[in-house]
Amino acid sequence: xxxxxxxxxxxxxxxxxxxxxxxxxxxxxxxxxxxxxxxxxxxxxxxxxxxxxxxxxxxxxxxxxxxxxxxxxxxxxxxxxxxxxxxxxxxxxxxxxxxxxxxxxxxxxxxxxx
Amino acid sequence: xxxxxxxxxxxxxxxxxxxxxxxxxxxxxxxxxxxxxxxxxxxxxxxxxxxxxxxxxxxxxxxxxxxxxxxxxxxxxxxxxxxxxxxxxxxxxxxxxxxxxxxxxxxxxxxx
Numbered sequence: 001x002x003x004x005x006x007x008x009x010x011x012x013x014x015x016x017x018x019x020x021x022x023x024x025x026x027x028x029x030x031x032x033x034x035x036x037x038x039x040x041x042x043x044x045x046x047x048x049x050x051x052x053x054x055x056x057x058x059x060x061x062x063x064x065x066x067x068x069x070x071x072x073x074x075x076x077x078x079x080x081x082x083x084x085x086x087x088x089x090x091x092x093x094x095x096x097x098x099x100x101x102x103x104x105x106x107x108x109x110x111x112x113x114x
Numbered sequence: 115x116x117x118x119x120x121x122x123x124x125x126x127x128x129x130x131x132x133x134x135x136x137x138x139x140x141x142x143x144x145x146x147x148x149x150x151x152x153x154x155x156x157x158x159x160x161x162x163x164x165x166x167x168x169x170x171x172x173x174x175x176x177x178x179x180x181x182x183x184x185x186x187x188x189x190x191x192x193x194x195x196x197x198x199x200x201x202x203x204x205x206x207x208x209x210x211x212x213x214x215x216x217x218x219x220x221x222x223x224x225x226x
Contacts, residue, residue: 042118043158043201043216056213090157098207102148103214105157 003027006091006106013081014114021076021109023091029104031097032074034066035090037108043090049074050097081113115140120202120217128225131192135220137185137202147178149187150201152219158201161187192224 004025013019025032034046048056049068063085065077074091090108094101120137127133139147147164162169164176164185175188185202202217 042218045214088155101146101205102160102163103150103158103203105159108157110155 004091004093004104004106006109008109009107010110010112012112012114013078015081015083017081018077018079020078021089021091021111023074023076023106025072025074025091025093025104025106027093027104029093029095030071031094031101032068032071033092033094033103034064034074034076035092035105036087037090038087047076048097055097078111081111083113086111086113116218117141117215118202118204118217120200121220122218124221124223126223126225127192129192129194131224132188132190133192133222134189135187135200135202135222137187137204137217139183139185139202139204139215141204141206142183144183144204144206146205147185148203148205149174149176149185150203150216152199152201154198158216161200189222192222194224194226197222197224 007022030051032049036044045058046060047066052068063080067075088108088110091106092103094103118139149161150158151161152158162171162176164178168177173190177186199219199221201219204215206213
């Protein structure tokens with residue numbers, strides 16, 4: 001285990017649903033991330049939090065809303081998603097967000113939007 | 115041009131073969147480099163960091179050429195369990211947050 005726990009592992013939702021992805025890290029890290037991995041595409045960084053403050057938002061549509069209540073927990077709130085949002089969503093953490101750090105990933109949430 | 119480019123693959127090799135993957139990056143300010151391994155439908159896991167002097171971990175050897183902006187991963191004596199997608203990752207400092215850029219990955223299948 002990497003020390004990063006993500007739930008749920010699988011999620012199927014309709015375009016009008018609201019759901020949340022949860023991530024918890026037990027590594028004492030100060031930075032947490034959300035990545036999206038679509039089929040046959042590289043990982044795309046969505047959000048970066050450093051010490052609970054959002055430091056990066058890579059032009060992600062507002063239907064994705066992150067929340068970081070403390071340095072151990074990260075959420076991704078989803079609403080009115082589109083079928084093209086179906087992908088593997090990965091949470092990761094690192095010691096800091098300063099660019100030299102190794103990333104530790106959770107097992108991901110495989111999301112299907114119908 | 116992509117920031118990080120990897121051999122497209124796929125690589126299909128017999129057990130025991132030696133295989134090498136290449137990765138180039140475009141930003142000369144890149145500061146740290148890694149190889150991750152990703153199994154099908156699973157999360158990426160760190161395989162090894164890549165140091166300027168080159169480094170080895172068992173059957174795996176990673177090398178970095180900063181002048182050519184090039185990283186490589188060599189796997190000797192391939193095992194069936196080495197079958198996976200190998201991701202090249204390049205990190206750069208960017209204002210107050212770092213940035214990890216992932217390559218598309220190179221898929222390796224080791225066959226009996």
